[in-house]
Amino acid sequence: MTSRPELKVDDESGFIASFNKLPETDAIRIFERSDFYTVHGQDALFVAQTVYKTTSVIRQLGSGKNSLASCTLSIAAFRNFLREVLFRQGKRIEIWASARGTKNGWELVKQASPGNLQDIEEDLAGQIDSSPVILALKVSTKGDQRVVGVAFADASVRELGVSEFVDNDLYSNLESLLIQLGVRECIIQDDPQKKDFELGKVKGVVDRVGISTTFKKSGEFAIKDIEQDLSRLLASEKAGVLPQTELKLAMGAASALIRYLGLMSDDTNFGQYQLYQHDLAQYMKLDASALKALNLMPGPRDGAKNMSLYGLLNKCKTSIGTRLLGQWLKQPLMDLEEIEKRHILVEAFVEDTALRQTMQEEHLKSIPDLYRLAKRFQRKLATLEDVVRAYQVVIRLPGIIETLEGVMDEKYRDLLDAQYTNNLREYSSNFTNLQELVETTVDLDALDNHEFKIKPEFHEDLRNISSRIDELKSKMDVEHKRAARDLGVEIDKKLFLEDHRVHGWCFRLTRTEAGVIRNNRDYREISTQKNGVYFTTDRLSTLRREYDQQTQNYNSTQSGLVNEVVAVAASFTPVLEQVAEVVGHLDVIVSFAHVSVHAPSPYVRPTMHPRGQGNTILKEARHPCMEVQDDIQFITNDVNLSRGESEFLIITGPNMGGKSTYIRQIGVIALMAQAGCFVPCSEAELTIFDCILARVGASDSQLKGVSTFMAEMLETATILKSATSDSLIIIDELGRGTSTYDGFGLAWAISEFIVKEIRCFTMFATHFHELTALVDSHPQVQNLHVVAHISDEKDKHREVTLLYKVEKGVCDQSFGIHVAELVRFPPKVINMAKRKADELEDFTAKHDDEASKVSKEDVAEGSIVLKKLLVEWKDMVKQSEQKGKKMSKEEMREALRGLVEGKYAGEMDKPFLKSVLAL
DSSP: OOOOOOOOOSOHHHHHHHHHHSOOOSSEEEEEOSSSEEEETHHHHHHIIIIISSGGGOEEESOGGGOEEEEEEOHHHHHHHHHIIIIISOOOEEEEEEOTTOSSOEEEEEEEBTTBOGGGHHHHTTOOSSOOEEEEEEEEEETTEEEEEEEEEETTTTEEEEEEEEEOTTOHHHHHHHHHHTEEEEEEEOOTTSOOHHHHHHHHHHHHHTOEEEEEOGGGGOOTTHHHHHHHHBSSSOGGGOGGGGOHHHHHHHHHHHHHHTGGGOGGGTTTBEEEEOOGGGBOEEOHHHHHHTTOSOOTTOOSGGGSHHHHHOOOSSHHHHHHHHHHHHSOBOOHHHHHHHHHHHHHHHHOHHHHHHIIIIIGGGOOOHHHHHHHHHTTOOOHHHHHHHHHHHHHHHHHHHHHHTOOOHHHHHHHIIIIIHHHHHHHHHTHHHHHHHHHHBOGGGGGGTOOOBOGGGSHHHHHHHHHHHHHHHHHHHHHHHHHHHHTOOBTTTEEEEEETTTEEEEEEOGGGGGGGTTOTTOEEEEEETTEEEEEOHHHHHHHHHHHHHHHHHHHHHHHHHHHHHHHHHTTHHHHHHHHHHHHHHHHHHHHHHHHHHSSSOOBOOEEEOTTSSOEEEEEEOOTTTTTSTTOOOOOEEEEEOTTTSSEEEEEOOTTSSHHHHHHHHHHHHHHHHHTOOBSSSEEEEEOOSEEEEEEOOOOBGGGTBOHHHHHHHHHHHHHHHOOTTOEEEEEOOSTTSOHHHHHHHHHHHHHHIIIIIOOEEEEEOSOGGGGGHHHHOTTEEEEEEEEEEOOTTSSSOOEEEEEEEEESOOOOOOHHHHHHHTTOOHHHHHHHHHHHHHHHHHHHHHHHHHHTOOHHHHHHHHHHHHHHHHHHHHHHHHHHHTTOOOOHHHHHHHHHHHHHTTTGGGTTSHHHHHHHHO
16 A cells, blocks of 8 residues: 555645635646645545545545545655556546645646646656647538548647548548557547537547547637748748648648637747648558557456557667657558668668667666657756756667667668667767766766766866865765774674765764664664665764855855756757657667567568558468466467458358467568568568458447447448458358347348458458358458367267368368367356257258259249238238227237238248248
C-alpha cells in the first residue's frame, strides 16, 4: 500500500466553505499542500479506491452535516495517480493551490487531460510512454457526402498538423487517422445534450478507438482569428500564404485546438511551432479491430511485455526511440523505396554485431529525453543541470559518428551516412560554441558529487568563497580522523564522513559498530537508518553550518552567471531537437535489429513488391509474440497468397487448433514488414497492403447497447466499405451471434462479395464447413485446414491431438466437445452432448440425402406451387377474420391440411415438395 500522509488542514470550516463554492467540473480536483496533496468529496472516494484500494483511508474534515470526505496523497502517490487517471482512464485533472494574500482562497494553477500534459510535465518527470497527441475535429455533411476536417498537436515537440478528407458513413478514414496518430484526446464540436445523428456516429468511432472525448461549443471552432494566431505561432511562414489555410474545416478545428491548449496565452510558444498537412494515403490504414486482432499495443491487462507487438519490439534505449516505435507501428509505410531503406538500415545492424552492441550499450543508453530537455529550455525552466545534460550529449556525438564511420561495407555505408552520419556531423559542428561555453564556465569536476556550479576561477568572488569551502572541507576531514582515533574504529571502512541529503555533513557508523558512541557525551546521535547510525560532534556541527552558509553564498553569487549560461544554451534548442529526431530513428532501427537477431529463430529481411503487384508467400512463418512465450514450441506454417489462385483462403479445423494464430500472424508479419522490421519466417516476399481490416471475436458491448451480432455486423460493414483490391482482410469467425442458417447465409454472401467485387487477399477462419463449397465456383478460393490426429475408432476413449499444422483441404469436424473435455466438463454433460450431436448428425445426413435428389428445376417448379398454396391459405385465414370469426391455430392447421390433401394433392408428388413435407 502507498504511504499516506496525515490529514492536516489549518482552518477546516474555512476550507469546506471555499470548496463548496467552487464551480462544478468533470475534472478531478487535487489540492496542493506544503509537502503532500489532498482530494475531497467524490474525488476522495475515487482516489481511495484507485490508489489505496479501500475506502478505510477516508477521513472527514469538519463535523456533522457540513463534514467533507477527504483523502491525502504523498508526492510519489500523486505522480503515480496522475499516470493512472490520465493515461489509462482518460480523465481530466485540476490542481489547486492556496491563493496568495488570502486566508482560505484557492486558485487553479494547473490543468491536464490525456492530450494536454503541458502543465504537469515536470510532475510526470518525463515518464510518458507515447506522445500526448490531441486532436480537434469538425464534420460537414451535404447529402451523402461527409467531409472531416481535423487539427492535431503534440505540444512536446511543438508540431501542429491538419488534414481534411471525404469519409464514408461509417467514418472509417477518421478511425484510421486516429490510430495512425496515436491520439489520446479528441475535441468534438458538439453539445452533449444535443442529439445529432452524424456526431453520434463520430463519437462512436472515437469511443471504439478508446480515446477520451471533450466537447466544445460551435463558437470555439470559428476561424476569424486563425490566420493571425498561426502567424504568431509558426516558426517561419506567414499563415496567409500557407496552402493549409484553404482547408476551412481543418482551420476551424485548429482554432478550437489552439484555444483549448491555451497556446496564445504563453508567449514562449510564439515562433516555435511547425505546421504540416497529414496525408492519410501515406501510411497503411488500421482500424480498431485490426489493432486488437494484431495485438499491436499493450492492453491494461497484459502482464508480460512480449504479449504485444510493441512490447516485443521495444528494445529501445531512449525515451525518444520508445515513443517513435509506437508511432511507426501505427503508421506502416506505403512507399516501397522508404520501406526498403529501413530494411537496409536494419540489415546493417543485423550483420554487424559490434556496431549494434556498441550503439546500444555505449551510446544510446546515455542519451536523455532531448525533446523534454528542449522543452525545458523553451519554457525557461532549465537549470545548470540541464545545460550539463545537453553538453554530455554534445561530447557523445563524436563517438557515435566515429562508430558509424567504422562501417566498411559499401552496401550500407552510403545509406548510413545519408540517414545518420552526415546529419550528426553537421549538428556536432553546430554545438562547438556550446561545448566551449560549458567547458569554460561549468565546474565539471564537481559533477562527480552531483554538484552543478560555475567554475570558481570564472569570477573573483566565487574563487574566494570556493577557497573557504575547500578549507572547511579539510577541517572536516581532520575532525573525521580525530573521531576515528578517539573511537578506535577504522576510517572509511567503519566510520564514514558523508553529506547527507537531510542532515548535511555528518558521520556514519555501521550498525554493528554503533555501540562505541553510546553513553559518550562528545558524540550526538542524529538518526538510525538501514545503512547505519548517523551522528555528529560539536566541532563538526560548527563546520557544517559554516559550510552550508558558504555554499549558499556561492549559489547566490553564481545565480546571475548561471542565468547567462542557460540563456546562451537555450539558443541551441533547435539543434537539440534535430539531434533528437536522428537519435530516435537510429534507436528504433537498432531495436528492430536486436529483436531480429535474438528471436528464437532469427528474423529475415522480406522481399517487398510494389502495391498492387506480386504475391505474399511466407516460408515457415511464425507469430512473433507467441513463439517467445514460455513453454511453447511454436509450429511453423507456410503461407501462399497468390493473385488469381489463392486470394481467398478458407481455414477450417478444430477449436484451439491454431486457425486464429495462423491468420493473425499473417497480418502481424505484413505490418512488421511495412514498418521496416525483419519478419519471423525463413523466407518472405510480400506485396504492399494499403490497409489491414479485421473481424475477430466480437464481444457484447451492453453498456453501449451493442450485442455480439451487432458489433460483428458493424465491423464487417466497415470492411466491405473500406477494403480495396490492395487490402488484407482477416476474418476469424462470422455469423455466430444469430441462427445457424442466417449466420451461414451472411458468411456466404460476404465471402462471395469479397471474392467477386473486392478481390483482395483474405483469410477466413470458420466453423461453417459448408462455406468451403465456394471453391467449386471460384478458382481464386482455396481451402485449408488445421490438422488434428484422432485415435482409432475401436479405442474406447477416442483422443484428439492438435498438431497446429496447416494443410490444403477441408476439415469436416469442429471438435467442440473435445474442448469441453479439456476443461473438465462433468462426464454426464459430455456424454449427453455426444449423444445429441450424433442425433443431429443423423438428422442432417438424412435431410442432405433427400435434398441431394432434388434438382434446380424441381426446386423452381415446386416453389411456384408452394407459393400458390400459401397465398391461398393466407386468403382463407383473412376472409375468416373479415367475417368476424378469427381462426384458432388448430383451425389454421386444418385449413392448410385441407388444401394439401384436397386441391393440391396432385401436386404433392413433386420431389421438392416431398422434401419439404418430410420436414
